[in-house]
Amino acid sequence: MLGISTDLPWALAAFREAESLPFPLVADNDGSICETYGVRTTYERFDMDGVARRSVFVVDADGTVTYRWLADDPGTEPDYEAISAAVDAAADI
Numbered sequence: 264m265l266g267i268s269t270d271l272p273w274a275l276a277a278f279r280e281a282e283s284l285p286f287p288l289v290a291d292n293d294g295s296i297c298e299t300y301g302v303r304t305t306y307e308r309f310d311m312d313g314v315a316r317r318s319v320f321v322v323d324a325d326g327t328v329t330y331r332w333l334a335d336d337p338g339t340e341p342d343y344e345a346i347s348a349a350v351d352a353a354a355d356i
Contacts, residue, residue, distance in 0.1 A: 264350075267291050269303075269314045291315065302333065319346055323353040 264286040268275055275288040289296070294313050297303035302316040317337045321330035330349030332341045 265289055267296050267315065269294055269297060317341075321346065321349040321353050329353045 266275075266279075266284065266286060266288040268288060269291050270278070271292070272290040275290055278284075279288050291297055294303050294315075297315045300318070300320060302318045303313060304316040305313070317334040317339065319330070319332040319341050320328050323329050329352065330346065332346070334341070
């Protein structure tokens with residue numbers, strides 16, 4: 264499991280520590296990962312351009328996306344049970 268963000272590495276390190284996340288965070292400095300997955304966006308009300316749209320992808324061992332969740336509002340939380348089930352299903356493939 265990886266978290267990917269367009270935030271700077273030092274900000275991700277602080278966030279990971281503050282939230283006690285058990286997985287690494289990757290800084291997508293140039294936005295290329297977000298661009299590949301189609302989640303690079305602009306949040307005009309926050310005056311933020313070229314940031315990652317809040318999203319979750321489960322990718323199996325073959326690199327196939329088996330689950331996708333996208334939020335229109337960055338404050339929206341995903342269905343963590345659905346993600347867990349998708350991860351379990353991808354692991355069984």
